[in-house]
Amino acid sequence: MGKALIALLTDFGRRDYFVASLKGVILSINPDCQIVDLTHEVPDYNLQAAAFILWACYQFFPAGTIFLTVVDPGVGSERRLILLxxxxxxFIAPDNGVLSLILNQERAELFEVSNKKFFITDRRTSFEGRDKMAPVAAWMSLGVSVTELARPVTSVKRLDFAEPQLRPKEIQGNIIYEDKFGNLITSISQELVARFLERNKGTNLVLLAGKKKITDMAPTYSLASADRPFFMINSLGLLEIALYKKSAAETLGLGSGDPVVLKVD
Amino acid sequence: MGKALIALLTDFGRRDYFVASLKGVILSINPDCQIVDLTHEVPDYNLQAAAFILWACYQFFPAGTIFLTVVDPGVGSERRLILLxxxxxxFIAPDNGVLSLILNQERAELFEVSNKKFFITDRRTSFEGRDKMAPVAAWMSLGVSVTELARPVTSVKRLDFAEPQLRPKEIQGNIIYEDKFGNLITSISQELVARFLERNKGTNLVLLAGKKKITDMAPTYSLASADRPFFMINSLGLLEIALYKKSAAETLGLGSGDPVVLKVD
Amino acid sequence: MGKALIALLTDFGRRDYFVASLKGVILSINPDCQIVDLTHEVPDYNLQAAAFILWACYQFFPAGTIFLTVVDPGVGSERRLILLxxxxxxFIAPDNGVLSLILNQERAELFEVSNKKFFITDRRTSFEGRDKMAPVAAWMSLGVSVTELARPVTSVKRLDFAEPQLRPKEIQGNIIYEDKFGNLITSISQELVARFLERNKGTNLVLLAGKKKITDMAPTYSLASADRPFFMINSLGLLEIALYKKSAAETLGLGSGDPVVLKVD
Known part of the structure; x- marks a missing residue:
């Protein structure tokens, strides 16, 4: 095992003192800790986006990584701090559902962070990331055990992500994420598409998205026709709508939440 | 003590080669140095904002941290490089007042960086961050002593931050910082509010900001009423105007510099 | 030598899971690797800008640094991955010319990354940065030799950067980069200007840029007259158009690609 690694995910942006404060706290407790920024540009208070980003990259991190997620519209309230x-x-986060997609994917033991002696302050604070969550992550990175910090709980809050629906002649899903290139990632997985194709062998697929009908499929961006939106299975194993070197989101006028239907032509 | 830590604060943004150049220089001199970005998104040339951000987070960093601040509208001129x-x-910075709030808070010995042998070039340069300040910080992180690098000076430049005024029935202050969530941080400290309340026990407080009168007070964001601006003592111990999950700055049309008055209702 | 250092340059932005994925992959293979972000804000698919940023800072990095550049409009196609x-x-990058300016500057041995056993997947992928390039960089940082990973090639793709032209009474060049302050960096080097001045001793120089004639020259930003565009030799040894504390790009209405002429007045 390498040295301790804490990965940060927040909606703090980079322009203020927020992220620096977390890092200062962590390094004051564990100066040898390596800190990686997942991103701090989660849209303000957007738990769904944070949950997705975390899900999209956590598997690539080394065993032992401590993920600290501070997207926390309920900061300072009675909502719990949880640990999976x-x-x-x-994974450390407020109990607001931001870890839902991890829970969908992984077998996890659930805890509530309860031992206030690891906090910088045990009073109410409007910056729990700095005063409570960062120190807890840092102490864990030094080897403090989960049982010293937290007590088991039986359930935590879950976000309601709409499940894609597999029908005989179509799959109904949603756009769940728009990336910076304007690619539109949907909730429809590779596995679901494979099962659908099993049942509908030898047929052509089209994707209905908003009022558009997309007929091109490509294995990757650079193999698509210029200026024609297409769909593909992306590097996360999800159906994605893209446009080579352009923004599919802008061109099609679509974004997160919009419904899509993959169907037999 | 852990390994050497240099914290960077600039208005360089992240899109160019500026920050990378500082890091390359530092790591070429001290490959084992840990580098933390406070932020590089200080508004262009804005010394007040840089001074505030540094003040807001420096205390959370480990003993021994070297803070390098490069917000430097006078780059290449005869202004000195200073070290506190x-x-x-x-703290290393141009002598332009950017360390004023540190000097207000801390007892510091003042130095001018004078030993050109630690510079990459001793000629005039339009990138002193890379050519002079970063190498000085890096050599210090390796253990070069202050006296080898710098000579004592008796004073350095100070910025003029308006002090809040405590009157019998009101405190007059200013908005000094607007964060990315649109929260408006004022110059009025928790201590000043406490002294004011001593003198005005049992009264209700209101905050006048621009043409608005704010009557709600809340201990933290999530405990405020939806869609009603409120004031609170924030995590820096300063009076702050906020709006739950919205931008107070945008909603109220207020920003840095605007006056505020906390008074008995 | 210090510990292994990988420097990342991409157009991924910071808001998604892309950069985090690269870092997770690298740290899973080499947990002790130090990772530095050059920038992730290269304009989408802009190979010229990426080539320039890399050229502008690589020399300041320690010997042994591995530069991983993922600006890759051809991702997933048959274009090669190369190693210099x-x-x-x-330097590791797609074979799309993004390393052209390094090749102009340095004597380099050229390789094609060919050993798929170091990839996360050897199948077609739309995220080769994560699945192929990051693991190759990480294994190299652990000491895997170039010959284990790659095979020599005789040529790689080059971008066509317009060379500045030295004429008897003028130098013709182009704006090649606009930085975040709005400074306009041209292709005309200090050396070229020196040769020109040799031939035209005792004359005044003016710079024609777009429809503007710039007559002020200054050694650095802060020594220029307020509100008057000027030209200078910048910290990269290139002729630059600037405006003290303002954006020359915006004020002059100029940007990358625009022609400039330095001439005798």
């Missing part, structure tokens, strides 16, 4: 332990990773 | 040494930290 | 080895550094 999976086979390979630790 | 406090009990716990080192 | 110079005296001091390793």
């Amino acid at each position: 332990q999976t086979d390979r990773h630790i | 040494q406090t009990d716990r930290h080192i | 080895q110079t005296d001091r550094h390793i």
